[in-house]
Structures are given as structure tokens and as C-alpha cells.
Amino acid sequence: MASPYQFQGTGRDLQKDLLANWYRRLENAPQEGTPVAYLFISGNIGELLRSFGFELVFPEVNALQCGIKKVAGDFILKAEDLGYSSDVCGYVKNDIGLATSGNRGPFGTLPKPDLLVCNYSGCNTYIKWFEALAEIYGARLFLLDVPYRRTGEEERREDIEYVVAQLEQLAEVAAEITGRPYDPHRLSQALAHARAAEDLWVRILEAARHRPSPIDAFFEAVFFMAPIYVLRGTAECVEYYQAAWKEIEERLTHKLGPVSEERFRVVLEGPPPWPHFRTFWELFKRWGVVCVASTYSKVGGIWDFGLRHDPARPLESLAEYAVNCYTNWDWTLRRRMLERYAEDYGADALVIHSVKSCRSFSVGQADVRDYFTRERGLPTLFLESDLADPRYFAEAQIRNRIDAFFEALEHRRAAVTPPLA
Amino acid sequence: MSHDAERFWEQAQSWDELIERCRLLLLDPVFPTVRAWKQRTGGKTVGCFPVYTPQELIAAAGALPVSLFGARGQVEIDHADSRIQSFVCSIARSTLELGLTRHLDWMDALVVPSICDVARNLSGVWQHNFPDRLVFYLHLPQNVESAAAGVYYRGELERLRQGLIELAGRPIPDEAVREAIRLYNGNRALLSRLCELRATRPEQWPASHVYALAAAGNVLPRDEHTQLLERALALGEAVSRPKRDWVRVVLRGAFCEQPPLELLEALEEAGCAVVDDDLQIGARFFLTPVAEDGDPLAALADAYRFQTALTPVNNPGRRSRADDLLRRCRETAAQGVLFASPKFCEPALYDAVLLKRAAERAGLPILEFEYEEKMTVFETVRLQAETFVESLLFFSEVT
Numbered sequence: 001m002a003s004p005y006q007f008q009g010t011g012r013d014l015q016k017d018l019l020a021n022w023y024r025r026l027e028n029a030p031q032e033g034t035p036v037a038y039l040f041i042s043g044n045i046g047e048l049l050r051s052f053g054f055e056l057v058f059p060e061v062n063a064l065q066c067g068i069k070k071v072a073g074d075f076i077l078k079a080e081d082l083g084y085s086s087d088v089c090g091y092v093k094n095d096i097g098l099a100t101s102g103n104r105g106p107f108g109t110l111p112k113p114d115l116l117v118c119n120y121s122g123c124n125t126y127i128k129w130f131e132a133l134a135e136i137y138g139a140r141l142f143l144l145d146v147p148y149r150r151t152g153e154e155e156r157r158e159d160i161e162y163v164v165a166q167l168e169q170l171a172e173v174a175a176e177i178t179g180r181p182y183d184p185h186r187l188s189q190a191l192a193h194a195r196a197a198e199d200l201w202v203r204i205l206e207a208a209r210h211r212p213s214p215i216d217a218f219f220e221a222v223f224f225m226a227p228i229y230v231l232r233g234t235a236e237c238v239e240y241y242q243a244a245w246k247e248i249e250e251r252l253t254h255k256l257g258p259v260s261e262e263r264f265r266v267v268l269e270g271p272p273p274w275p276h277f278r279t280f281w282e283l284f285k286r287w288g289v290v291c292v293a294s295t296y297s298k299v300g301g302i303w304d305f306g307l308r309h310d311p312a313r314p315l316e317s318l319a320e321y322a323v324n325c326y327t328n329w330d331w332t333l334r335r336r337m338l339e340r341y342a343e344d345y346g347a348d349a350l351v352i353h354s355v356k357s358c359r360s361f362s363v364g365q366a367d368v369r370d371y372f373t374r375e376r377g378l379p380t381l382f383l384e385s386d387l388a389d390p391r392y393f394a395e396a397q398i399r400n401r402i403d404a405f406f407e408a409l410e411h412r413r414a415a416v417t418p419p420l421a
Numbered sequence: 422m423s424h425d426a427e428r429f430w431e432q433a434q435s436w437d438e439l440i441e442r443c444r445l446l447l448l449d450p451v452f453p454t455v456r457a458w459k460q461r462t463g464g465k466t467v468g469c470f471p472v473y474t475p476q477e478l479i480a481a482a483g484a485l486p487v488s489l490f491g492a493r494g495q496v497e498i499d500h501a502d503s504r505i506q507s508f509v510c511s512i513a514r515s516t517l518e519l520g521l522t523r524h525l526d527w528m529d530a531l532v533v534p535s536i537c538d539v540a541r542n543l544s545g546v547w548q549h550n551f552p553d554r555l556v557f558y559l560h561l562p563q564n565v566e567s568a569a570a571g572v573y574y575r576g577e578l579e580r581l582r583q584g585l586i587e588l589a590g591r592p593i594p595d596e597a598v599r600e601a602i603r604l605y606n607g608n609r610a611l612l613s614r615l616c617e618l619r620a621t622r623p624e625q626w627p628a629s630h631v632y633a634l635a636a637a638g639n640v641l642p643r644d645e646h647t648q649l650l651e652r653a654l655a656l657g658e659a660v661s662r663p664k665r666d667w668v669r670v671v672l673r674g675a676f677c678e679q680p681p682l683e684l685l686e687a688l689e690e691a692g693c694a695v696v697d698d699d700l701q702i703g704a705r706f707f708l709t710p711v712a713e714d715g716d717p718l719a720a721l722a723d724a725y726r727f728q729t730a731l732t733p734v735n736n737p738g739r740r741s742r743a744d745d746l747l748r749r750c751r752e753t754a755a756q757g758v759l760f761a762s763p764k765f766c767e768p769a770l771y772d773a774v775l776l777k778r779a780a781e782r783a784g785l786p787i788l789e790f791e792y793e794e795k796m797t798v799f800e801t802v803r804l805q806a807e808t809f810v811e812s813l814l815f816f817s818e819v820t
């Protein structure tokens with residue numbers, strides 16, 4: 001039967017097409033002689049690199065693709081065979097496994113890097129990761145040092161100036177490799193696109209304030225956010241968010257949501273378990289749970305508090321952006337963000353998915369649970385597995401915990417709001 | 422603290438007695454010397470998370486910098502478990518445990534340098550659990566070659582100076598910082614001297630003993646530790662120790678969380694003479710003296726960028742960690758490399774892979790193992806080390 005709706009599915013489908021095209025361009029880069037830069041999602045200054053004509057590879061996105069396509073386990077084992085410990089980040093091991101297997105994954109074959117830009121924002125493991133890639137590929141490594149955003153202080157001018165000075169140096173390196181001069185005009189154009197996409201993306205995320213929420217701000221957002229992370233600064237990225245907004249608008253009009261009946265609204269802290277993504281989502285859907293806000297959708301940029309790329313201040317706004325990615329915020333700022341989400345989005349609970357791989361996310365999450373349950377009285381569910389390594393997902397245990405938690409919430413709700421007689 | 426524990430190095434009659442006192446001190450979760458100092462002077466005490474905390478600045482404030490190395494297996498991790506997960510290195514968990522069990526109630530402030538994801542996040546957990554104490558997060562520049570990093574890091578040091586002025590309630594003039602730099606340069610010179618002696622005559626200056634001497638400095642004012650080292654140098658020469666048949670090894674990976682003392686002893690018993698290591702590197706991370714004149718903060722910033730011992734948590738800039746390791750192996754005539762990583766310490770575990778490869782390429786035999794604070798059985802490591810030593814001795818006989 002034809003769908004009665006015009007735009008449903010657009011966000012997912014278009015995103016898939018965009019990513020497929022991008023991977024195709026990457027596959028062709030060596031033939032076309034296009035220079036290739038590798039960089040990270042968090043604090044990525046892709047607009048600057050693209051303005052020099054680089055095609056961009058994001059090893060984290062490759063890792064999550066391998067996770068969701070269920071091939072990460074093999075790559076991880078390969079890296080462990082090479083000497084990597086079972087206790088280090090699965091994303092890194094996935095990528096080392098991939099890089100030493102001809103760089104061939106479910107997305108095709110990836111080109112080698114001409115430049116590795118370690119835009120280290122909120123994760124020191126990034127540095128160790130690219131140090132290893134620099135050795136594997138013999139490629140040049142540029143370390144973009146992004147200071148951590150600390151509490152009690154407004155955004156510090158010194159931090160921004162420091163990053164800007166390094167961006168100027170990076171521009172020199174990029175010019176040297178590509179033979180193209182730095183073109184501020186081109187960069188500003190890209191940043192105008194970035195800003196337009198950011199406006200739309202925030203509108204989509206904030207639609208989750210409605211009841212029922214038209215979007216799952218975690219399980220769906222992870223797909224909807226892909227273009228703004230990997231293609232930000234391009235016209236096609238803006239077009240994507242225009243189309244995606246239509247889908248959300250339509251959902252709002254018809255009160256459609258990610259579950260048939262929204263029963264619980266939660267804020268989700270932590271990354272997804274990619275190798276078991278569907279299963280994990282189903283465990284929540286069974287209870288009519290909708291994630292109305294998530295922190296994972298802010299790892300590549302926190303725009304919902306007003307931050308934007310700015311064509312009039314290209315390097316400064318790139319620096320401000322890089323400083324303000326989720327794991328680059330200290331815990332007081334992160335806690336405040338969670339509090340604000342819980343309030344603004346009318347959440348019934350906080351769900352923390354703590355992953356072993358990612359200490360930059362997880363160290364401190366247990367303390368946050370303690371804070372929300374004891375000091376804020378917000379029911380908090382704490383789950384543990386991994387974002388990349390399929391071995392750490394204990395389905396039965398996770399299911400039990402989820403069931404017990406929402407059952408208790410349901411009882412509690414019944415106790416405080418007696419049914420109308 | 423019992424009175425006779427103060428200035429114990431003056432009373433120690435023999436090398437063994439001195440080492441024993443240092444050992445007791447470094448294992449004491451009560452921090453007797455720190456409490457005594459605080460009581461005596463009424464000064465502020467500042468905990469320093471390893472590795473690259475610029476203690477000179479803290480000392481210049483008239484405060485006592487105390488290097489924190491977790492609980493060294495002396496307390497059960499109980500309260501910290503509910504705040505930090507079990508897949509995190511021991512030092513982070515047990516330092517928090519010490520805090521939550523009031524073992525660190527003497528501590529007025531904590532400085533956490535940006536060495537890794539765990540340390541960075543721990544600073545936030547600390548802030549939340551101890552809201553009345555100052556937590557200072559120090560961003561160490563990673564792009565060390567960039568001139569901007571020098572400016573930036575000098576700014577970070579200035580910020581730390583301001584924080585300390587507020588804490589100590591007194592100004593910290595440049596001259597006071599220069600004075601502290603001189604004090605620390607002097608202390609490091611003695612530590613280097615001990616390390617050199619150990620490299621030339623390991624049977625006379627066993628690594629586990631040198632380690633205890635260095636580690637005692639974590640909880641002593643620097644001038645006192647300097648006196649301790651002077652005493653040690655005098656006593657050490659007087660001991661007569663038989664020559665031993667052992668192999669010379671370099672140890673890497675223990676730059677932050679420290680291995681249990683018994684582990685070092687087990688290695689020695691197995692026949693490994695550790696002639697170079699990164700243990701207690703926080704006490705001697707500047708490879709050359711810091712400039713004692715001019716702008717002292719710029720001097721500390723430059724020293725950090727260009728004269729720092731390489732570990733998995735700083736940026737080598739133009740240097741290379743692999744070359745550095747191989748050079749040290751040559752200089753100390755090492756026959757093999759031990760890679761000892763704290764369990765769950767990602768920086769150490771990542772570097773071990775690359776450094777192992779470099780060592781193997783250079784034809785250096787390697788032995789790798791992990792350790793953690795709560796480790797109590799050292800038999801496996803001892804056996805591994807014995808086999809390693811035997812193979813090396815055999816190898817050196819047939820070639």
C-alpha cells in the first residue's frame with residue numbers, strides 16, 4: 001500500500017545516498033589525483049580542508065559502519081593479533097585492522113591519506129590513533145591541539161587564539177600539499193553552508209520538545225546527523241537538512257513519532273552499541289521509549305546553545321566550534337547540559353549507556369548517575385557494553401535491566417497519577 | 422606522625438635502613454610527612470596528578486606539591502567503584518578512593534595535567550565530589566613545535582600562578598619561581614646522578630632501591646628530599662655488594678601508574694638489572710636544567726616543549742619515541758626491553774605496540790606484561806623474566 005505521507009523515510013534514505021556517493025568519491029580519489037586528508041569528527045575542521053580540495057576520510061565513521069555492518073569484530077581481532085590490547089578503544093582497533101587489510105570495508109576501498117589531521121578535541125586517544133596511522137601510512141601528521149573547555153570560565157580567548165594560530169599553520173601545510181593557496185572566500189562560502197545546515201539541524205533536534213516527539217533524538221539522530229558531520233560546508237548538506245526538516249514537519253502535523261505510542265521520554269547519555277544497534281533500540285521501543293535528547297548527537301558539535309560557524313569570522317568560528325564538542329566539555333558543563341535537556345525536553349528519566357572503549361565518554365558517567373539519582377531525583381538507568389566491540393554486549397542482562405527499570409517507572413507513575421474513575 | 426619519622430634520612434645508619442624507611446613512607450596511605458609539614462608550617466598542600474605537573478610553581482607559592490600515585494594497593498577500592506568504572510586504570514580509581522575515604526583531607530588543591538582521557542575526566546569527578554577544594558586542570562600543549570604552543574602554555578602557567586596566589590594568599594614573584602627552579606634543578610641533578618650510577622653499576626645501585634629513594638620525594642619538600650638523596654649517595658657507596666650475573670634491561674610503560682614494589686623486586690630476583698626506566702618520571706621529566714634566569718614561566722614552558730622526557734602522553738614534536746628508546750638502549754648497553762603497562766592504561770598500551778616493533782627491528786629482545794595495584798602474585802612475571810634472562814644469557818654466550 002502506498003504511504004499516505006509524502007516525506008516519510010526521506011531523512012534515512014537521502015542520508016544513505018549521500019554517504020554512498022561520498023564513499024564512491026573517496027574510492028575514486030587516487031585515480032582522480034584528489035588529495036586525501038583523514039580527520040576526526042569531534043572538532044573537525046573539514047570546511048578548511050575541503051577549501052583546499054581535499055577529500056575527507058573520517059576513520060570513526062568507517063569504524064561505526066563496520067560496527068553496524070557487523071564486520072568490526074574481525075578487524076578488532078586482527079589488531080589484537082598485531083599486539084593491541086583487549087582493553088583499548090575498539091574504534092582504533094577496528095581502524096588498524098582495516099588499514100592493515102588493504103583498507104577495504106563494507107563501504108568500498110579507502111584511499112591512503114596525504115595528510116592526517118589529528119583535530120584532537122575531547123579525546124587523547126585520537127592522538128595515539130593517528131600516531132599509529134602515521135606509521136602505517138608514512139603520512140604527514142598535523143596535530144591540531146584543541147584545549148578542553150573548563151567550568152567556571154567563559155570560553156577563553158586564549159584557547160581560541162591558540163587554535164586559530166594552529167589553523168593558520170594547518171592552512172600552510174594544506175597549501176604545500178595541494179599546491180593551492182589558502183582561499184578565505186571559498187572557506188567563508190563553505191561556512192555559510194555550514195551555518196545554514198546547523199540552523200536546520202537544531203530545528204530538527206528541538207522538534208523533540210513536542211509531545212509526542214516526532215524524532216528519536218538518539219536512535220534516529222545518529223543517522224540524521226551523519227551529513228552534518230561528514231559533509232558540512234557543502235550545498236548538498238544544506239539540501240539534505242531541508243529535506244529532512246520536511247519529514248519532521250510532516251511528522252509533527254500528523255503526530256507521527258518513532259514509536260506508535262510514546263510512553264516514556266528519556267535523555268540518553270553515551271554512544272550506541274553499533275554492532276547491536278537494532279537490538280538495543282528494540283529493547284527500548286518495546287516500552288514506548290523515545291529519546292528526546294542525547295549527548296551522542298553533540299559529539300561533533302553543540303549547536304543547540306547558539307554556537308554557529310560564521311562566514312565573517314572563518315578561523316575564529318572554526319576554533320570556537322572545535323572547542324565546543326561534547327566530550328571536550330568538562331563534567332560540570334556536561335552535567336548542566338544533561339540537566340537542561342531533562343528539563344527542556346520533559347524527560348522522565350536519564351539513560352546512560354557506558355561503553356568500555358571510550359574513556360573520554362565513560363569516565364565520570366557513574367558519578368553522573370549518582371548525581372542524578374541522589375541529588376536530582378531523576379530516575380537513571382545505567383547500562384554497559386561497547387560501541388565497537390561486539391563481545392561486550394550481554395543482551396539478556398541488558399534486556400533485564402531495561403525491563404526492570406521501565407516497569408518500576410510505570411508503577412511509580414501509576415502510584416502518583418491514579419487512573420480517572 | 423611519630424616524631425622520629427621526620428628527617429629520618431639523618432638518622433638512618435645504613436643504606437638498607439634508609440631504603441626501608443623510604444619504602445614505608447611511599448606505601449603509607451596516611452601521608453605522614455605531608456600532614457606533619459602542614460601542621461608545622463600551616464601552609465597549603467597541592468596534590469599533583471602525574472606526569473608533567475610543574476611543581477616549581479607550587480613550591481614558589483610556599484605550598485607543598487605532593488605527587489599522587491594512587492593507593493599502591495594499600496586500600497580496598499570500595500567507594501570509588503560507584504563513581505568510576507572498573508575498566509579504568511588503578512591510579513585513577515585508587516586516588517579517588519583515597520579522597521573519598523578522607524586519606525587526602527590534607528589536600529587543599531589538586532592539579533591535573535591533561536595527560537589522558539582518564540585524568541581529564543577525573544578532574545571533573547573530583548570537582549563534583551570535593552566542591553570546596555580547588556581543582557586546577559592544566560592543558561599541556563600537544564602541538565609542541567608550534568610557536569603558538571609556547572605562548573599558550575606560558576599563559577596556562579600564568580593562570581596556574583594566579584590560582585596559586587589565591588590559594589596561598591601571597592604573591593608569587595618571578596624571583597620566587599626562579600628560586601624554585603634552582604631548587605628543582607638541583608634535586609633533578611642528584612636523581613640523574615643516582616640513575617647514572619645505577620646504569621653503570623646496577624649491582625651496587627639496584628633499581629628497586631633507587632626507585633624507593635626517588636618515590637620518597639613525592640611526599641617531601643624538595644629541599645628535604647635533596648638532603649635525603651645526598652645522604653643516600655654517601656651511604657650507597659659504602660655498601661659492598663657482590664657482582665651478579667644479570668642482564669641489562671630498559672623498562673618502559675610505567676610513567677604514570679607505578680608498578681608494585683614487589684614487581685620490581687621480582688624482576689631483579691629474576692636477574693634483570695633495570696638500567697633505565699620511566700618510573701617516577703614526573704620527578705625528573707626535564708632532561709636538562711630549566712633556565713634559571715629570565716622569564717621563569719617562559720623557561721618552564723620552553724623546557725616542557727623541548728626538553729621533556731618522552732612518554733606516551735606528551736608530544737614528541739620533531740623527536741621520535743622509537744629513536745629515543747633505541748638511543749637509551751645503546752647508551753646504557755641494554756640487552757633487552759621490558760614493556761610494563763598498567764592494566765587499562767591506554768596511552769601505554771598503544772605506545773607499547775609501536776615501540777615493540779621498533780625494538781624488534783633493532784634486534785632487541787622484548788618482554789611484555791601488564792600490572793595493576795591490586796596485584797599480589799608475582800610468580801608469573803618472575804617466571805617470564807627468568808626465561809627471558811636465561812634466553813638472553815644463552816644468546817650472549819653463543820654469539
Ligand code: SF4
Pocket residue numbers: 060089090091092123124125126129357358359360361387
Ligand atoms: S576513545 Fe572514544 S572518542 Fe576517542 S577514538 Fe575511541 S570511541 Fe572515539
Ligand code: SF4
Pocket residue numbers: 510511512513536537538539540677678734763765766767768769
Ligand atoms: S595510568 Fe595511564 S590511563 Fe591511567 S591516568 Fe595514568 S596515563 Fe592515564
